[in-house]
Amino acid sequence: MRYELFYWPSIQGRGEFVRLALEEAGAEYIDVARERGRGKGLAAMQRLMAGPELARPPFAPPFLRAGRQVIAQTANILYFLGPRLGLVPESESARLWAHQLQLTVEDLVVDVHDTHHPVASSLYYEEQRDEARRRARYFTGERAPELLGYFEQVLQANSGGRGYGVGRRLSYVDLSLFQVVAGLRYAFPRMMAELEPTLPGLVALHGRVAKRPNVAAYLASARRLPFNQDGIFRHYPELDRG
Amino acid sequence: MRYELFYWPSIQGRGEFVRLALEEAGAEYIDVARERGRGKGLAAMQRLMAGPELARPPFAPPFLRAGRQVIAQTANILYFLGPRLGLVPESESARLWAHQLQLTVEDLVVDVHDTHHPVASSLYYEEQRDEARRRARYFTGERAPELLGYFEQVLQANSGGRGYGVGRRLSYVDLSLFQVVAGLRYAFPRMMAELEPTLPGLVALHGRVAKRPNVAAYLASARRLPFNQDGIFRHYPELDRG
Numbered sequence: 017m018r019y020e021l022f023y024w025p026s027i028q029g030r031g032e033f034v035r036l037a038l039e040e041a042g043a044e045y046i047d048v049a050r051e052r053g054r055g056k057g058l059a060a061m062q063r064l065m066a067g068p069e070l071a072r073p074p075f076a077p078p079f080l081r082a083g084r085q086v087i088a089q090t091a092n093i094l095y096f097l098g099p100r101l102g103l104v105p106e107s108e109s110a111r112l113w114a115h116q117l118q119l120t121v122e123d124l125v126v127d128v129h130d131t132h133h134p135v136a137s138s139l140y141y142e143e144q145r146d147e148a149r150r151r152a153r154y155f156t157g158e159r160a161p162e163l164l165g166y167f168e169q170v171l172q173a174n175s176g177g178r179g180y181g182v183g184r185r186l187s188y189v190d191l192s193l194f195q196v197v198a199g200l201r202y203a204f205p206r207m208m209a210e211l212e213p214t215l216p217g218l219v220a221l222h223g224r225v226a227k228r229p230n231v232a233a234y235l236a237s238a239r240r241l242p243f244n245q246d247g248i249f250r251h252y253p254e255l256d257r258g
Numbered sequence: 259m260r261y262e263l264f265y266w267p268s269i270q271g272r273g274e275f276v277r278l279a280l281e282e283a284g285a286e287y288i289d290v291a292r293e294r295g296r297g298k299g300l301a302a303m304q305r306l307m308a309g310p311e312l313a314r315p316p317f318a319p320p321f322l323r324a325g326r327q328v329i330a331q332t333a334n335i336l337y338f339l340g341p342r343l344g345l346v347p348e349s350e351s352a353r354l355w356a357h358q359l360q361l362t363v364e365d366l367v368v369d370v371h372d373t374h375h376p377v378a379s380s381l382y383y384e385e386q387r388d389e390a391r392r393r394a395r396y397f398t399g400e401r402a403p404e405l406l407g408y409f410e411q412v413l414q415a416n417s418g419g420r421g422y423g424v425g426r427r428l429s430y431v432d433l434s435l436f437q438v439v440a441g442l443r444y445a446f447p448r449m450m451a452e453l454e455p456t457l458p459g460l461v462a463l464h465g466r467v468a469k470r471p472n473v474a475a476y477l478a479s480a481r482r483l484p485f486n487q488d489g490i491f492r493h494y495p496e497l498d499r500g
Contacts, residue, residue, distance in 0.1 A: 071415065072355050072358075073408075073411070073412075073415075074358070075362045075365070075405070075408050085351055085354075087354055087358065088358050089357075089358045089361040089362065091361065092354060092357055092358050092361055095354075095357075096354055109327055112327075112329055112334060112337075112338055113314050115331075115334055115337075116314075116316070116329065116330050116331045116334050119331040119333065119334055120317045120331065123317075126368060130372070130376075134372075134376050134377065134389065134393065135376065135389070135392045135393050135396060136392075136393070136396035136400070138396070138400060139396075144392070147376065147377070147389045147392065147393075150377045150378075150386075150389065151376065151377050151378070151389075154377060154378035154380070154381075158378070158380060163317070166315075166317050169315070170315075173313065173315075
């Protein structure tokens with residue numbers, strides 16, 4: 017199966033959680049909006065979203081085409097891909113648990129996005145800077161410690177912090193937690209310097225994931241977009257802890 | 259199977275999407291935090307969340323206990339319940355599509371919540387009223403029309419606006435869209451008065467769902483909590499369209 021991923025071509029964003037799963041699994045895929053040629057590129061993605069071709073249209077990217085199926089919503093895409101890529105245990109209860117954790121990652125992603133866009137995605141950061149400061153103070157002081165503490169607890173309960181989040185093998189949840197740690201280190205370095213001593217399992221997991229051969233090769237490649245000020249994880253020093 | 263739903267006892271909130279599914283299906287369930295007695299009530303729910311009893315703890319309510327399984331995240335609960343309650347078509351592709359729509363409903367729910375709490379859930383509305391006005395203007399002017407327009411398009415494509423959102427029978431997605439229309443009418447009556455002429459399928463779906471015998475009996479019962487100023491859908495006239 018050759019998968020087609022549709023996502024904004026210049027940011028990691030939500031698409032990155034899907035890219036990491038495809039890369040770790042060595043899956044054959046096209047990052048459609050980042051390629052050139054017929055039926056590719058950003059314009060092709062936008063045409064597909066706006067047009068009548070899709071019987072089940074996505075509200076927003078990312079979405080994945082797998083044969084005749086088109087699937088949107090990041091966590092839903094990973095739920096679909098998990099068993100196909102060997103990135104989740106097979107039992108229904110483990111799949112639901114992994115999905116539950118992924119949806120909680122999504123909650124964190126929304127919170128991170130709203131630190132710099134608390135009013136409107138369609139306005140510039142500079143147009144909502146005052147609101148962003150208040151929202152970010154709440155995020156760095158309350159929400160981030162709560163959510164990261166929760167994931168740490170899950171890792172400790174599953175593997176004593178020396179293994180993975182779900183079951184005994186790597187799952188897409190671990191890849192997503194890697195991305196969360198990497199993104200928060202970029203966006204909120206002072207907060208992370210203070211929190212990391214309380215998150216030994218998460219920090220160790222980030223390190224282990226980064227060293228996996230396929231992930232390491234991906235991170236070193238041009239396919240891995242750098243963090244930047246257009247994505248979800250953005251570094252505005254004034255939003256970090258003081 | 260007797261299900262146990264755990265959710266805040268005084269609001270509809272996210273729990274209501276699960277309650278509607280259980281009620282429509284005539285499922286046997288206990289709304290644990292709203293009952294009294296041993297192992298029931300709000301304190302029992304909080305003890306369960308904080309204690310070591312659950313191997314797979316939820317980050318937040320709602321969560322559902324079904325035998326030995328405990329499942330959190332609203333859309334995940336509905337994904338689990340859908341086939342068990344006959345509220346989703348059986349094929350994997352239809353289940354993923356229903357789930358994708360439900361996750362988009364969740365996106366709207368987050369947006370509604372953030373109209374009155376754009377800074378922090380832990381602060382009172384009155385402490386973030388200025389930010390709320392700006393965020394609500396974006397919601398009523400851009401996001402709500404976009405999201406509702408999307409659901410209208412889905413209804414029109416599936417059934418010409420005369421049937422359901424997924425397949426040929428009622429699904430939990432339809433129950434959730436009913437709740438969205440009901441909640442938005444309560445919270446943003448002026449916005450809805452202006453938008454509804456453009457949303458004939460959604461408005462008709464709301465009416466059809468409200469008349470289903472089990473839903474109608476539930477809505478007329480004391481089990482249906484009224485909308486109030488502590489839930490997700492709140493009526494602050496200053497946040498509605500002018």
